Amino acid sequence: MGTLEIGTFQLVLCLIFVLMSGLCSLLLSLKLERDILVGTVRTFAQLFLMGYTLRYVFEFSRVWVVLLLFSGMIGFAAWTIRGRVKERTVPFFRPTLISMLITYTAVTAVVTGVIVQARPWYLPQYFIPLGGMVVGNSMTAIAVSLDRLFGDLRSKRQLIETMLCLGADYREATHEILREAVRAGMIPTINSMMAVGIVFLPGMMTGQILGGTDPVLAIKYQIVVMLMLTASTAAGSILVTFLVRRRCFTAAQQLIIGAARKEGSRPTP
Amino acid sequence: MHNPLFQFENIALGFREDRPLFREVNLTVERGDLIIVRGASGSGKSSFLRLLNRIQEPSAGRILFEGRSIEAPSVASLRRRVAYIHQTPALIEDTIAANLLLPFRFKACREIPIPSKDDLRSLLARFLSADLALDEPAGTLSVGQKQRLCLIRSLLLRPEVLLPDEPTSALDPESAAIVEREILRANVEDGVTVVMATHRPSAVYSSDRIRHWRLHNRRIEEC
Numbered sequence: 218m219g220t221l222e223i224g225t226f227q228l229v230l231c232l233i234f235v236l237m238s239g240l241c242s243l244l245l246s247l248k249l250e251r252d253i254l255v256g257t258v259r260t261f262a263q264l265f266l267m268g269y270t271l272r273y274v275f276e277f278s279r280v281w282v283v284l285l286l287f288s289g290m291i292g293f294a295a296w297t298i299r300g301r302v303k304e305r306t307v308p309f310f311r312p313t314l315i316s317m318l319i320t321y322t323a324v325t326a327v328v329t330g331v332i333v334q335a336r337p338w339y340l341p342q343y344f345i346p347l348g349g350m351v352v353g354n355s356m357t358a359i360a361v362s363l364d365r366l367f368g369d370l371r372s373k374r375q376l377i378e379t380m381l382c383l384g385a386d387y388r389e390a391t392h393e394i395l396r397e398a399v400r401a402g403m404i405p406t407i408n409s410m411m412a413v414g415i416v417f418l419p420g421m422m423t424g425q426i427l428g429g430t431d432p433v434l435a436i437k438y439q440i441v442v443m444l445m446l447t448a449s450t451a452a453g454s455i456l457v458t459f460l461v462r463r464r465c466f467t468a469a470q471q472l473i474i475g476a477a478r479k480e481g482s483r484p485t486p
Numbered sequence: 487m488h489n490p491l492f493q494f495e496n497i498a499l500g501f502r503e504d505r506p507l508f509r510e511v512n513l514t515v516e517r518g519d520l521i522i523v524r525g526a527s528g529s530g531k532s533s534f535l536r537l538l539n540r541i542q543e544p545s546a547g548r549i550l551f552e553g554r555s556i557e558a559p560s561v562a563s564l565r566r567r568v569a570y571i572h573q574t575p576a577l578i579e580d581t582i583a584a585n586l587l588l589p590f591r592f593k594a595c596r597e598i599p600i601p602s603k604d605d606l607r608s609l610l611a612r613f614l615s616a617d618l619a620l621d622e623p624a625g626t627l628s629v630g631q632k633q634r635l636c637l638i639r640s641l642l643l644r645p646e647v648l649l650p651d652e653p654t655s656a657l658d659p660e661s662a663a664i665v666e667r668e669i670l671r672a673n674v675e676d677g678v679t680v681v682m683a684t685h686r687p688s689a690v691y692s693s694d695r696i697r698h699w700r701l702h703n704r705r706i707e708e709c
Contacts, residue, residue, distance in 0.1 A: 375572060375574065375576045376576040376577075376578065378541060378572070378576075379576040379636075380588070380589075380592075381541060381565065382539060382541060382565050382569065382570045382571075382572075383565070383566070383569070383588065383589040383592065383595070383639070383640070383643065384562050384563070384565050384566035384589055384592045384593075384595045384643070385562070385589070385592045385594070386561075386562055386592070386593065386594070389591065389592050389593070467543075469540050469543065469557075469561050470561045470562070471540070471541060471542065471543070
């Protein structure tokens with residue numbers, strides 16, 4: 218059985234859900250009407266843009282085009298993290314982007330090339346949707362890890378300084394904090410592994426079943442995706458927190474976050 | 487040629503160019519000195535002490551340590567030799583023993599002999615109470631006891647310089663007397679150089695050999 222077509226009328230009909238949430242916002246004075254409107258417009262625009270882009274990429278199927286699109290997705294995710302994490306003393310966009318590019322490309326390439334055995338490994342029908350799931354899920358993990366890292370560095374500033382004063386280097390003084398930050402980022406993914414298939418049916422599996430794929434095959438893909446996400450969240454969170462933690466200290470092992478700063482002082486490059 | 491332990495050359499510190507905490511500081515610290523840095527709250531005494539172990543950097547000027555730039559030794563080794571003790575005690579959530587032995591985990595402190603449990607017990611009895619056990623959680627101690635624990639922890643590293651920052655400001659008279667006595671003992675008996683910030687110097691530090699510096703009108707001067 219093929220997938221049932223969704224026409225323009227049905228898409229417009231879906232706006233009724235948006236109107237419902239907008240109405241709730243008005244009635245309860247949530248002041249979310251503008252965000253709901255912007256979110257709806259962006260959902261339409263971004264998904265249509267991605268749909269047409271994918272159609273082109275699938276037809277063209279060149280490695281550089283696939284990797285360029287994937288890098289764009291990662292760049293957008295890193296930018297989203299930058300907006301979500303409130304810390305502004307330490308520049309973390311570049312290390313976040315670099316970590317995401319390295320870990321997500323490696324994990325997705327292993328999954329498509331070795332596990333799924335797509336030929337070539339960058340076959341966009343596999344690489345882009347699988348990579349997209351890696352980016353989407355691990356983006357949240359990295360944002361959580363960074364938030365935790367910065368929050369703990371700020372709240373435990375005096376303890377860190379005490380350790381530095383006792384001869385610790387920045388790694389020794391923040392060993393526990395780094396570990397907790399990585400844990401915080403990984404826990405939601407591990408929790409979703411516990412609940413998958415019972416509490417919720419993941420989007421990819423649902424999509425495949427709606428597309429007419431045998432549910433057992435859809436489940437196999439979903440298992441691959443879940444396991445792939447644990448690797449990408451772990452690798453992404455670890456690499457980002459390691460790189461960003463270094464930037465939270467000067468070359469003379471002084472904690473930048475929460476410090477009264479003299480003009481012109483800069484973190485370690 | 488004689489080199490002072492610390493030499494300040496036109497030191498200034500400020501987070502805004504036009505409003506420095508202090509400027510044009512030209513002073514020296516000799517080995518074995520006990521110096522009391524006085525000044526009103528918020529005048530910059532803590533920031534001044536923090537310059538001596540590079541937990542903070544001056545905005546202008548140069549600090550020499552044993553005749554060489556303070557940046558010459560590695561930061562970790564400088565901080566092990568020059569021990570700054572925070573005004574508010576900071577401890578890890580663990581036992582008293584784990585807190586006392588915390589620095590011995592660090593690479594920079596590996597060559598210092600690790601004190602035995604008997605050593606730690608006798609230190610506890612001298613500074614805190616003979617009734618305290620090493621495996622008690624440090625979190626249950628009072629502020630005064632925590633402050634004394636921090637002082638023992640720093641002294642275990644056998645520092646050459648001690649920088650206590652308002653060490654008795656939040657302490658009861660009994661705790662304050664013990665801390666003052668031990669700082670003085672470390673200076674007189676062990677030859678540890680002490681530069682201490684306080685806004686209310688105790689009568690214990692009234693001997694002629696004790697130097698007094700005053701932070702006033704953005705200057706630090708000997709008085």
